[in-house]
Amino acid sequence: MNMPSDLDISRSSPRKPLEEVAADLGLAPHLLEPYGRDVAKVSLSALDELGEQSRAKYVLVSAITPTPLGEGKTTTTVGLGQALHHLGKRSAIAIRQPSMGPTFGIKGGAAGGGYSQVVPMEALNLHLTGDMHAVTAANNMLAAMVDNHLHKGNELGLDPHRVTWRRVVDINDRELRNVVTGLGGSADGTPHQTGFDITAASEVMAVLALSNSLQDMRERLGRVVVGYTHQGQPVTAEQLGAAGAMTVIMREAIKPNLMQTVENTPVLVHAGPFGNIAHGNSSIVADRIASRCADYVVTEAGFGADMGAERFFNIKCRASGLRPDAAVLVATVRALKAHSGRFRVVAGKDLPKEMLDENPEDVLAGADNLRKQIDNLRMHGVSPVVAVNAFPTDHPSEHQAIREVAENAGARVAISTHFTDGGKGAVELAEAVSEAAEEPSRFELLYPDSAELRTKIETVATRVYGADGVSYTPAAERALRSYTANGFDSLPVCIAKTHLSLSSDPSLLGAPTGWTLPVREIRASVGAGFVYPICGDIRTMPGLSSRPAAERIDIDDHGEVVGLS
């Protein structure tokens, strides 16, 4: 099979005028603010104008625990949205905005792929409408105001050693992970150690994703904690007088971005919080607007169902009040074979050749992970649908093996060839999803706001991850006490652990049992609205490889982009 490249498919797919794409959703032209020819922002007044008269079916796309290569959640999300159109439903797709760092690094963009992608990929993977840049600017404006406060007399009594706010750039730049700033003379600030994260890891990005409105964003930004006084009292962006300016910087960014797929299905692209330390879901405002005009809203959560879906349910749905009607679990033959423990899959390298041999036994040997992730969805009262993302190298017997495991676990299942066939390759999946979504929703949160932080962490660890229990370092214990004293204990938890295992050890495949979740430290994103325990090494700033993608990216003689993937 000879597929054209993603960039070629993106270029050659005829695009509809965005006003027509919006009209398919019932969004009137005056609600659109065009940004170039291919993207438009949707005015938040859509929320008032559309009212609550209808409510779309709300479908989450999640996955089994992935290999380092990823299992195609975004392509499945796009393919499913397109397929629902084939079934005559008004569907809207809601996804995250990719970070520019990985676009120029190793991973490439995140527009989906093949005949299930968002177009044009250049717009999506580069600046889009500047929301990432607004997050960077708001984050770094706050950092400058924190340091300016220290430099100009420190009225609030901020302890310079307990400033937790860092700067961000949307570039893979390992050199900035640990820096000392404020060197030079006495007019050049105060020397101290700090660092930069990638923009997606900014709390401002998580605030953007979790806000229900502009005013809600203003309030959340005001609650952002930048550090602590010598007495251990939190100091906020509001106290520094920075939250208003941050909101003004973010005033356009709060509006979702309308694009389309290669099949002209509407897509709302909005916010991209880092899955490693934040909830990793696209924005609430995009979902709320889409749910008031579409029949189906299909959205995606980062990583496997233990991570992205759990956070989608317990953080995002808690903040929005929206209730999911069905959840797709993307599974691949290669990931289940990897979960057998018989192969080693490494990012950037070809799969081991013997993994491509027909062998349903290997698939079955890894099936515990699939079963556990199905449980994780059902535990929240949401009907699971397993989507087998089919690869040309798969064998029918292997698909059949997945089908049997899923059906035995009580899940609907469909084989999907959306990558090569677009929406029509996902029609079986779309049918299964609409059946599942027609069942009455029994959605429930895993824990109440009022539970203790310790209980929240232990509930997720034991019920979702399958741990026996949780251990805390003394620093983590101190954080629990301090956060409880400061009233942060009403927030949900966003556990930062590896996404390559249900456990906190990336080498443990399948569905590991007999282990304890080790909480090394605990941090709080009070403005965004969650506490995040950290288990293991969590990187918040990627680096570039020896041969970064940036070296291949250029313009050609006609000024067109080449080398983007």
Place this chain on the structure above:
Amino acid sequence: MNMPSDLDISRSSPRKPLEEVAADLGLAPHLLEPYGRDVAKVSLSALDELGEQSRAKYVLVSAITPTPLGEGKTTTTVGLGQALHHLGKRSAIAIRQPSMGPTFGIKGGAAGGGYSQVVPMEALNLHLTGDMHAVTAANNMLAAMVDNHLHKGNELGLDPHRVTWRRVVDINDRELRNVVTGLGGSADGTPHQTGFDITAASEVMAVLALSNSLQDMRERLGRVVVGYTHQGQPVTAEQLGAAGAMTVIMREAIKPNLMQTVENTPVLVHAGPFGNIAHGNSSIVADRIASRCADYVVTEAGFGADMGAERFFNIKCRASGLRPDAAVLVATVRALKAHSGRFRVVAGKDLPKEMLDENPEDVLAGADNLRKQIDNLRMHGVSPVVAVNAFPTDHPSEHQAIREVAENAGARVAISTHFTDGGKGAVELAEAVSEAAEEPSRFELLYPDSAELRTKIETVATRVYGADGVSYTPAAERALRSYTANGFDSLPVCIAKTHLSLSSDPSLLGAPTGWTLPVREIRASVGAGFVYPICGDIRTMPGLSSRPAAERIDIDDHGEVVGLS
């Protein structure tokens, strides 16, 4: 007199649809790419479509040596553009994009003011279409690739102590002036000392301003020198494989941004290179497009005529091939009184009360500066027009004093009340400018490309600044030898000195004589295309004040911006 605030004037002025604004210039709708409702990018294909059939009169707005308060160049530029419309001319205004740093710092925005401003000021002073962010991203992507190259084996043999490329942010953040990066472990880069400048000071910004086309920008970015090898050979962005990716990041930024004034006169806003170390003029592509469709293009150069205008002539016009037809010199009563040396004007403080008394003698006592700046324009073969930017506190006898000085120096002169009266307040000025522009252009560069760097510096110093000569530190002498050996000596020079005096000493007012220009060091922006000798302390990263403007900027209950000025 009770003027409404700039923000109120901006909000209450009825705006035309941008397509109509463009149509006034003969720009067809397909050449516009809307960005929201109030700004549109102009496609570079306008250059081909419009062809060279017409050439607008090209008018520069410069000023006498300003006080720290500024003398109203932008309002005069906007007012003149509006007034030319009143005279039935198709005029286009071309100005720089303001930096977001000062918007949240002390200076406020740069949209002009009163009834001569660009609207909406929120768009202009904040993200506009993201060009500043693109410059930041391209600059910092190159920095990450430089450090990645060092980290991954340093094939090119770059000397880590001679890396000259720094990072940028568009925020007033003194804390980042001097930093040590690459701390942490061996996976976290290589420790070294570096720093951040404000985005306007990035060479990428100067490249954007001086490029004639997308392909020209690609080539200039390739020529950017990031440092030197142990053998003293320059290492470029091209050699690092970064120039293509930088161009892709900058692919939308190269398109000028169309806005309008409060009187609906078209304005192209594009690029904002820092006057302190770069040429401080708006972009060549904006001027080239405007000059193919308007009758008059009115553009502005930063600082006084010794700085902005000299660089406009010898750097920007050299790169573009465009020839100016007239130059406006903005003068104010307060600045001429300040040049008498009898008063002390301090930024952020009220003027000394006695400066407001009627006193034409004080004006005449400062008139040497005006005479010298008139000479500086005429030296380049351009007809000067003195624009007295009238303040409500001025006295007619003081305006008359300026008129006499200007006329005796052979310049046309006009009193302009554009701030309070809009275009109709600048009609006298517009008439004087069109008379001047009708004279045959005798424009000439001050020195040829082929002159030695030393000759170029000395020509500007003695002829334009009025110095007796130039002195060089040993480091500056070394740089001259090294740049000549590397072939950078064919570039023009952009002398970095204070803008508050014709000399390099900000305390010397009027037209100082009997002094020597001290060149402390010399740097090169090889990609942008100039060498910049540094005379005195030149700051490339501002700081925030004790009470930054950011503290007053917020949204109101309706989501509208408040506190922006």
